[in-house]
Amino acid sequence: MTTATENCGFATALKAIEGKWKVDILCELGKAARRFGRLRQAIPSISEKMLAQQLRELEADGLVARTTYQETPPKVVYSLTERGAALNVAAEALCQWGEEFGDDARVRQKARAVAAG
Template sequence: MNKPMENGFSVAMKLVAGKWKIDILCALSGAPRRFGRLRHSIPDISEKMLAQQLREMETDGLVKRQAYPGLPAKVVYSLTEAGAALCAGAEGLCRWSERFQVRAEA
């Protein structure tokens, strides 16, 4: 039996599921960043969680990891074309929430 095709919105939501992925997308939307600077731009995330979320986002094709040789090793993260497009879509949701003052119950 064939599995029904998921709609685009469901796929996008699965890609950003998790507490920090939207924050990471927003942090990388301005410019590529090294791990430490990215970590400082999202104060409440742990290093372990940031590394895990970045790996998942890299696997999903949203984030590009560029390693440069040297000591210490330099690693820069940036959005892929798909990640930048998804970030633009997320901005629309943010504007909707601000306009209608919708807040999630914690």
């Protein structure tokens, strides 16, 4: 049995991007298709293992496409699918909201911490 929350589109979107690095990966691929090494350079804090895992999950969810070129050495390029690009467009509004209200939230959080401590 499913609940109304599980059927919520917003919850579905959040599930698609849950994970520490998925948003960063989607943002980078939104700029241009990238090879694994370029993604790794663009997100220096992520380990190779975690990048590979997150890319596999994004690919399984239909947000990222993996294209292999038969060259020597083999070349693999990651890009956004149509679904992934649409998610990036939707996420832009959240980014703008965070930029607009993030500072206010941090100030309120600090004030609550000072009052409690």
